Amino acid sequence: MTAQGNQCGCGGCGCGATKPPSSAPADARRGFMFKLGAGLLGIGGVLTSIPIVGYLVGPATKRSSNLWVDLGELSTFPSGQTRFATFLNPIRQPTDGDSAKTACWVRCIDATHFQVFAINCAHLGCPVRWFEQSKLFMCPCHGGVYYQDGSRAAGPPPRGLFEYAWKVQGTRLLIDAGRLPGLEEST
Amino acid sequence: MNFAKATMRWIEERTGVVAFVAPLLFHHVPRNAKWWYVFGSATLMFFTIQLVTGVCLATVYAPSAAQAWESLNYIDQGVPMGWMLRALHGWSSNAMVVMMAIHMVQVFLHASYKYPRELNWITGVFLLLTTLALAFTGQVMRWDQDAYWGLGIGAAIADRIPLVGDQVRALLLGGPIIGGETLNRFFALHVFVLPGAAIALVGLHMVLIIKNGISEMPKPGAIVVPSTYRREFEERMRTDGVPFVPDAAQRDMVFCGVCLIAIVALAAVFGPFGPGGMPDPTLINTNPRPDYPFMWLFGAVSLLPPASETAIMLIAPAAGVVILLAIPFLSNSGERAPSRRPAMVLIALLTVMAIVALTWEGTTSPWSPVMDGWSSLPTPAKFTQGRTPLEMQGAVVFQYAQCRNCHELDGHGGKRGPALDEIATRLSYDQLVRQVQQGGGNMPAYGKNLDSAQTAAVVAFLATLHPDNEPDALIPGAQLPLPVGDATAR
Numbered sequence: 001m002t003a004q005g006n007q008c009g010c011g012g013c014g015c016g017a018t019k020p021p022s023s024a025p026a027d028a029r030r031g032f033m034f035k036l037g038a039g040l041l042g043i044g045g046v047l048t049s050i051p052i053v054g055y056l057v058g059p060a061t062k063r064s065s066n067l068w069v070d071l072g073e074l075s076t077f078p079s080g081q082t083r084f085a086t087f088l089n090p091i092r093q094p095t096d097g098d099s100a101k102t103a104c105w106v107r108c109i110d111a112t113h114f115q116v117f118a119i120n121c122a123h124l125g126c127p128v129r130w131f132e133q134s135k136l137f138m139c140p141c142h143g144g145v146y147y148q149d150g151s152r153a154a155g156p157p158p159r160g161l162f163e164y165a166w167k168v169q170g171t172r173l174l175i176d177a178g179r180l181p182g183l184e185e186s187t
Numbered sequence: 188m189n190f191a192k193a194t195m196r197w198i199e200e201r202t203g204v205v206a207f208v209a210p211l212l213f214h215h216v217p218r219n220a221k222w223w224y225v226f227g228s229a230t231l232m233f234f235t236i237q238l239v240t241g242v243c244l245a246t247v248y249a250p251s252a253a254q255a256w257e258s259l260n261y262i263d264q265g266v267p268m269g270w271m272l273r274a275l276h277g278w279s280s281n282a283m284v285v286m287m288a289i290h291m292v293q294v295f296l297h298a299s300y301k302y303p304r305e306l307n308w309i310t311g312v313f314l315l316l317t318t319l320a321l322a323f324t325g326q327v328m329r330w331d332q333d334a335y336w337g338l339g340i341g342a343a344i345a346d347r348i349p350l351v352g353d354q355v356r357a358l359l360l361g362g363p364i365i366g367g368e369t370l371n372r373f374f375a376l377h378v379f380v381l382p383g384a385a386i387a388l389v390g391l392h393m394v395l396i397i398k399n400g401i402s403e404m405p406k407p408g409a410i411v412v413p414s415t416y417r418r419e420f421e422e423r424m425r426t427d428g429v430p431f432v433p434d435a436a437q438r439d440m441v442f443c444g445v446c447l448i449a450i451v452a453l454a455a456v457f458g459p460f461g462p463g464g465m466p467d468p469t470l471i472n473t474n475p476r477p478d479y480p481f482m483w484l485f486g487a488v489s490l491l492p493p494a495s496e497t498a499i500m501l502i503a504p505a506a507g508v509v510i511l512l513a514i515p516f517l518s519n520s521g522e523r524a525p526s527r528r529p530a531m532v533l534i535a536l537l538t539v540m541a542i543v544a545l546t547w548e549g550t551t552s553p554w555s556p557v558m559d560g561w562s563s564l565p566t567p568a569k570f571t572q573g574r575t576p577l578e579m580q581g582a583v584v585f586q587y588a589q590c591r592n593c594h595e596l597d598g599h600g601g602k603r604g605p606a607l608d609e610i611a612t613r614l615s616y617d618q619l620v621r622q623v624q625q626g627g628g629n630m631p632a633y634g635k636n637l638d639s640a641q642t643a644a645v646v647a648f649l650a651t652l653h654p655d656n657e658p659d660a661l662i663p664g665a666q667l668p669l670p671v672g673d674a675t676a677r
C-alpha cells in the first residue's frame with residue numbers, strides 16, 4: 001500500500017516514478033479534461049438510460065379499456081343461472097401460452113340482464129367457485145363468501161366481486177375485458 | 188517438487204494470490220467460537236449449491252409462459268438426473284432460508300451486531316431480503332397454479348397501494364395481466380439481478396468479517412466500548428486467538444458436510460417440489476398455497492382483521508425492514524450476553540414463535556372452506572340413526588347446501604365455522620332458524636338460498652345434534668346469536 005503513495009498516480013502508466021512537479025497549464029488542461037469526461041459520460045449515461053427505463057416501465061403505462069370480447073351465444077346462459085365462461089384475453093402476447101386464458105362467472109338475471117363477475121376474489125385474487133345449490137361463491141384461500149349477486153356474504157373480502165361491463169350484440173354476450181380486475185374499479 | 192514450488196512462485200509473483208488469500212484463511216478467530224458459529228457458513232454453502240444447480244437448470248428450463256411448465260416436467264422425466272437437480276435446488280433453497288434465519292437469530296441473541304459490526308448486520312439484512320426475493324421469484328419460475336395465483340395475490344396487494352397501485356401492479360406483472368412478460372420479468376430477476384446482488388452482498392459481508400473479525404462468545408460483564416473495543420479485540424486475537432483454518436473451519440466443515448448430506452438425502456427421497464397443476468387460469472379447482480418461506484405471511488394475511496388489513500399489509504413489511512436495519516443503531520455498545528439482555532431474548536423468542544405458529548396456521552389453514560366437503564364427506568351414521576324422515580331430509584339438505592364446507596360433523600368438514608356435533612345444546616330451534624336464515628357472525632344468510640321446506644328440514648336435523656344425555660338449549664333470551672368462537676372468527 002505504502003509503495004503506491006510514491007507512484008506518480010497517473011493511473012495505469014506503471015512508470016513507478018515519483019510525481020513530477022506539476023506545471024500550471026498542464027493542471028488546467030487536466031482539470032478541463034476531467035470535467036469534459038464527466039460531462040460526456042453524464043450525457044451518454046442519460047441517453048442510455050432513457051430507452052432502458054422506458055423499456056422497463058412501459059408496461060405500467062399500457063392502457064387497455066374498451067376491448068370487447070365475445071363470451072358466446074346468449075342461449076348458453078340460461079335465465080336465472082350462473083355459468084362458467086372463458087375467453088382469451090384481448091391483450092395477450094405471443095408468449096402467454098395458457099395464461100392468456102381467462103375465466104369469469106356469468107349470471108343471467110333474465111334474458112336482457114346479466115352480471116359478469118371476475119373469477120378473482122376481491123380479497124386477494126384467488127379464483128372463486130360458484131355453488132349452485134347454496135347460491136354462493138366461495139373462495140379457497142381465506143374463506144371469502146359472496147351471494148349470487150356478487151355482494152359480500154362473509155370472510156375477509158372488503159367488497160363484493162368485481163364485475164365486467166357487458167353488452168348484448170345480436171344474440172351474443174360481450175364483455176369489456178383486458179385486465180385483471182382490481183380495486184381501483186370499485187370507484 | 189522444486190518445479191511445483193517454482194510454478195507457485197511464478198504465479199504468486201504475478202498475481203499475489205497467496206498473499207491475498209492467506210490472511211483470509213489464517214486470520215485469528217476467538218478460541219471460544221464453538222458450534223454457535225457454523226450457521227453462516229452453511230448458508231453460504233447452500234447459496235453455492237443454488238448457483239451451481241441453478242445454472243444447470245437454466246440449460247434446459249424454457250423461460251416462457253407457454254413452455255415453462257412443460258420444460259419442468261421434461262427436466263423431471265426426460266433429462267437424466269433432472270429430477271434430482273430440481274430436488275436439490277428446491278431443498279437447498281429451503282435449507283438456505285432456514286440456515287440464514289438461525290444465523291440471524293444467533294447473531295441477534297449474541298448481539299454480535301454491536302460496534303464495530305453494525306454493517307455486517309446491515310449487509311446481512313439485505314442478504315435476507317435478497318434471499319427471500321429469490322425464494323419468491325423461484326416459486327414463480329415453477330409456473331404452476333400456485334405460482335399463477337401467488338402472483339395474483341401479489342398483484343392484489345400491490346393494487347391496494349394508494350394512488351400508484353395500478354402502476355406498481357403493472358410494473359410487477361409487466362402488463363395488465365399475468366402472462367408471458369410476467370414470467371420473463373421474474374426470470375430476469377431470479378437468474379440475473381438477484382443472484383448478482385446476492386454475490387455482491389456476500390462479498391461485502393465477507394470483507395467486513397475479515398476487517399472486523401468474528402465476535403467472541405458473549406460474556407456477562409464483557410462490555411463493548413466503541414472507543415477501545417477494536418484495539419482490545421485485536422490484542423486478544425493476537426494473544427489468545429486461533430487461526431480460522433483449521434481450528435474454526437473444521438467445525439464449519441463438519442456441520443456443512445452433515446447438512447449437505449442431509450439435503451442430498453432429502454432431495455433423493457422426497458424429490459423435487461412441483462410443478463403443480465398446469466398454469467391454466469380457467470382451471471379453477473385449485474387451492475393456491477405459497478412455498479414454505481412465505482407460509483407465515485399467508486397465515487398472517489388470512490388472520491388480519493379485514494378493517495385494517497390493507498394498512499397492515501402495506502406498512503408492516505416496510506416497518507419490519509426498517510426495524511431490522513435500525514437494530515445496530517438503537518444499541519451498538521454495552522452488554523452482549525443474552526442473560527443481561529432479557530428483553531431482547533424475549534423479542535427473539537416471540538418473533539420465532541409467531542413465525543412458527545403462523546406457518547402452522549398457514550399450513551393447516553382452518554379458515555379455508557373444504558371446497559368438496561359437501562360432496563365427498565359421508566354423513567356420520569350416528570347422526571342418521573333413529574331420525575325422522577324430515578330430519579333425514581335435513582341431513583341431505585345440510586350436505587347439499589354446502590354447510591359441510593365450513594362446518595365439521597364428527598371431526599370431518601370445514602373448520603371455518605364451529606363444529607355442529609352439539610349445536611342443539613347451544614342454540615334453540617328458533618335460534619337455529621334465525622342463524623340459518625339471517626346468517627351473522629361471519630356466516631352467510633341462507634334465507635334467499637333455501638326454500639322454507641329446506642330450511643325446516645335442515646333446522647329439524649340440526650336440532651337433533653346433541654349428546655343423548657344433554658338437554659336442548661333453553662328458550663332464548665333476547666340474544667345469544669352464536670358461540671363466541673365463531674363471532675370472533677376471521
Ligand code: FES
Nearest residue numbers: 121123124139144
Ligand atoms: S383471496 Fe379470497 S378470501 Fe382471500
